[in-house]
Amino acid sequence: MNLLVAQAQQIEAPEIHYGAIAPVLIVLGAACISVLLEALLPKHQRWAVQLVLSLLTLVGATGALILYAVSERPEQGVATLAGTVAVDSPSLFLWATLLVLAFGSVLLIADRSVEPGGAFVAQAAIRPGTIQDRAQATKTGMQTEVFPLTLFALGGMMTFVASNDLLTMFIALEVMSLPLYLLCGLARRRRLLSQEAAVKYFLLGAFASAFFLYGVALLYGYAGSVKLSSIAAAAAGTDRSDTLLFAGFGLLVVGLLFKAAVGPFHAWTPDVYQGAPTPVTAFMAACTKVAAFGGILRVITVAFENTQWEWRGVLYGVAVVSMVIGAVLGLTQTDVKRMIAYSSVAHAGFLLIGSIALVPDGEGVSATMFYLLAYGFTTIAAFGIVSLVRNSDGEATHLSQWAGLAKRSPIVAGVFTFLLLALAGIPLTSGFIGKFVVFSAAIEAGLTPLVVIALVASAVAAFFYLRVIVLMYFSDPAPDGPTVSVPGAFTTIAITLGAVVTLVLGLWPTFVLDWAGTGTFLS
Amino acid sequence: MTPTYYLLLSALLFSIGAVGVLVRRNAIVVFMCVELMLNAVNLTLVTFARINGSLDGQVMAFFVMVVAAAEVVVGLAIIMSIFRTRRSASVDDSSLLKY
Numbered sequence: 001m002n003l004l005v006a007q008a009q010q011i012e013a014p015e016i017h018y019g020a021i022a023p024v025l026i027v028l029g030a031a032c033i034s035v036l037l038e039a040l041l042p043k044h045q046r047w048a049v050q051l052v053l054s055l056l057t058l059v060g061a062t063g064a065l066i067l068y069a070v071s072e073r074p075e076q077g078v079a080t081l082a083g084t085v086a087v088d089s090p091s092l093f094l095w096a097t098l099l100v101l102a103f104g105s106v107l108l109i110a111d112r113s114v115e116p117g118g119a120f121v122a123q124a125a126i127r128p129g130t131i132q133d134r135a136q137a138t139k140t141g142m143q144t145e146v147f148p149l150t151l152f153a154l155g156g157m158m159t160f161v162a163s164n165d166l167l168t169m170f171i172a173l174e175v176m177s178l179p180l181y182l183l184c185g186l187a188r189r190r191r192l193l194s195q196e197a198a199v200k201y202f203l204l205g206a207f208a209s210a211f212f213l214y215g216v217a218l219l220y221g222y223a224g225s226v227k228l229s230s231i232a233a234a235a236a237g238t239d240r241s242d243t244l245l246f247a248g249f250g251l252l253v254v255g256l257l258f259k260a261a262v263g264p265f266h267a268w269t270p271d272v273y274q275g276a277p278t279p280v281t282a283f284m285a286a287c288t289k290v291a292a293f294g295g296i297l298r299v300i301t302v303a304f305e306n307t308q309w310e311w312r313g314v315l316y317g318v319a320v321v322s323m324v325i326g327a328v329l330g331l332t333q334t335d336v337k338r339m340i341a342y343s344s345v346a347h348a349g350f351l352l353i354g355s356i357a358l359v360p361d362g363e364g365v366s367a368t369m370f371y372l373l374a375y376g377f378t379t380i381a382a383f384g385i386v387s388l389v390r391n392s393d394g395e396a397t398h399l400s401q402w403a404g405l406a407k408r409s410p411i412v413a414g415v416f417t418f419l420l421l422a423l424a425g426i427p428l429t430s431g432f433i434g435k436f437v438v439f440s441a442a443i444e445a446g447l448t449p450l451v452v453i454a455l456v457a458s459a460v461a462a463f464f465y466l467r468v469i470v471l472m473y474f475s476d477p478a479p480d481g482p483t484v485s486v487p488g489a490f491t492t493i494a495i496t497l498g499a500v501v502t503l504v505l506g507l508w509p510t511f512v513l514d515w516a517g518t519g520t521f522l523s
Numbered sequence: 524m525t526p527t528y529y530l531l532l533s534a535l536l537f538s539i540g541a542v543g544v545l546v547r548r549n550a551i552v553v554f555m556c557v558e559l560m561l562n563a564v565n566l567t568l569v570t571f572a573r574i575n576g577s578l579d580g581q582v583m584a585f586f587v588m589v590v591a592a593a594e595v596v597v598g599l600a601i602i603m604s605i606f607r608t609r610r611s612a613s614v615d616d617s618s619l620l621k622y
Contacts, residue, residue, distance in 0.1 A: 128608050174590045178597045195605045196617040202601050210560035217564050221571035271620040
């Protein structure tokens with residue numbers, strides 16, 4: 001007994017900087033409350049209450065983040081919760097990005113004006129194709145569990161980009177992925193596609209996390225700890241076997257690249273993007289990309305910077321493959337959601353270029369974070385537009401149905417054209433500035449050949465964006481073509497937010513660039 | 524007996540699981556193979572905890588078990604829903620989304 005007491009006194013509770021991690025706590029706490037509300041409230045009240053709670057949470061978390069960011073805080077950041085979570089400048093930047101992007105996504109998710117009842121199924125347990133299913137397609141209710149699921153996914157993403165050891169990173173990876181698997185399967189229309197997307201995403205995602213985890217185990221064997229800084233210290237100068245280090249790094253990176261949808265680990269991307277409900281696709285395309293690349297940046301900057309000459313060639317090759325796959329297969333697509341999915345694979349290649357441009361002074365990190373922010377807003381707005389073009393069957397995503405859209409709805413076609421130009425990287429849009437900063441960081445880091453390949457890939461990719469623009473403006477609309485729904489306030493706000501940020505960052509990027517470059521990862 | 528054998532065994536189990544995911548058709552069996560991979564990782568973690576003389580690895584094995592359990596809940600729900608729709612759990616039948 002005395003022995004136990006003596007031991008209990010030796011264990012000190014870790015110090016927690018509540019101010020620093022308040023945004024994550026708010027999001028996860030609200031997610032738990034949201035689950036409770038789901039159980040306690042009558043059905044007709046849930047949508048409104050959940051929506052208000054989610055939006056308040058995002059605003060509150062952003063407020064807490066701003067309060068912390070402007071307060072007196074250590075320049076290089078703090079490691080809290082026994083060193084498992086690092087709140088430094090990149091974490092704060094990525095958190096702010098995630099919160100604002102999630103705000104746009106929640107607005108798209110909550111919208112009920114475009115489709116009566118919203119994009120989500122009224123009752124997921126009803127089998128598709130039955131009489132009850134046809135009845136529920138016309139009901140106005142929706143499965144309001146999507147709100148807590150979105151908040152949990154967001155909490156996981158925020159933890160993921162700030163996690164300072166690999167175990168925390170793995171748990172955060174699962175907390176962000178598991179809700180997304182479910183969200184993918186909840187579409188109101190085309191439920192077979194939606195369920196298929198969920199199964200594919202789930203099986204491949206679980207497969208990839210197993211690889212990630214085996215990498216973590218091997219690195220634990222190598223360094224005796226899963227802290228990123230301990231791995232860096234162990235790799236800095238020992239006579240330990242490199243086999244464990246590089247096998248561990250390889251497996252870990254496979255898991256990360258899968259989440260970031262970098263080719264050749266992209267196989268799930270087009271299917272899931274197409275099958276999932278469009279607001280969820282927007283959420284995944286914007287926020288998951290930010291989270292996954294935030295994690296990649298942290299892991300390779302903090303833990304593997306010393307060994308970069310060994311692994312840089314591999315990621316170099318992966319970036320080339322990703323850009324080529326995205327650009328070339330994007331050309332052959334006939335579905336607009338799949339086309340944006342392949343475009344996201346190509347963009348993942350560009351982002352990876354920024355991530356591996358670590359020398360001489362780590363400008364790659366701030367460039368990549370700027371690119372993530374810019375790309376996230378453009379994508380959310382683009383998927384918002386996709387959800388507006390509909391026929392009696394739901395969304396009309398086949399490209400042939402978009403022919404002559406400018407004649408039916410000049411505004412929607414105009415905004416979509418602007419967003420496609422931003423994705424292609426035309427000047428005066430944020431896409432151009434993003435590509436510019438990433439490529440100049442890469443040239444400084446001595447990756448000029450890679451930048452040449454990237455420029456060729458963006459030229460090829462520009463072709464399929466321009467093809468859609470030509471289709472919208474220079475062909476005649478089919479008589480039985482889709483109509484463009486007039487969006488309600490939520491979708492309008494989300495699209496406007498995305499488009500305005502895309503424009504503003506194209507004209508005055510300095511503010512965000514400075515902010516992205518304020519600090520480095522805590523090591 | 525050196526701990527290396529346990530590492531080899533876990534690598535073997537992990538590979539069996541990975542091959543199983545790639546070749547098996549039934550979604551439930553594919554999922555079981557993923558679980559096999561996770562448990563192979565647990566064996567690796569525990570072995571390294573022994574080699575390194577620290578408890579971290581054993582604690583991580585507990586975390587992995589919890590995550591695996593959560594994954595089962597979500598995964599079986601998804602597989603169930605598609606099974607009820609299609610009356611089949613074969614991953615080859617889910618082929619509406621392609622190219």
